[in-house]
Amino acid sequence: MKINIEVDHELADTIVKKDIEWHIGAVKEEVKKFKKIKKPAKFQIEEYNYNQRLLFALKIVGEYYGVK
Numbered sequence: 001m002k003i004n005i006e007v008d009h010e011l012a013d014t015i016v017k018k019d020i021e022w023h024i025g026a027v028k029e030e031v032k033k034f035k036k037i038k039k040p041a042k043f044q045i046e047e048y049n050y051n052q053r054l055l056f057a058l059k060i061v062g063e064y065y066g067v068k
Helices: 009-035 042-065
Strands: none
Touching: 009 042
16 A cells, blocks of 8 residues: 655654754753763763764754754
8 A cells, every 4th residue: 555645845844843853852861961971981982072063963953943
């Protein structure tokens, strides 16, 4: 069975906006977890730095979609 659903641009933008909001929240939680580690291992420091850069990028993309 094949079903075709047409999605207009507004709905697609809303879906992307909600997804970005969710990812920003998830990455913020990860950053909080890493900040609680007193003596992080090298891989944890790298992961923390990656998440910081990812959060920055998500916020920039989120601004385009109106994420606050």
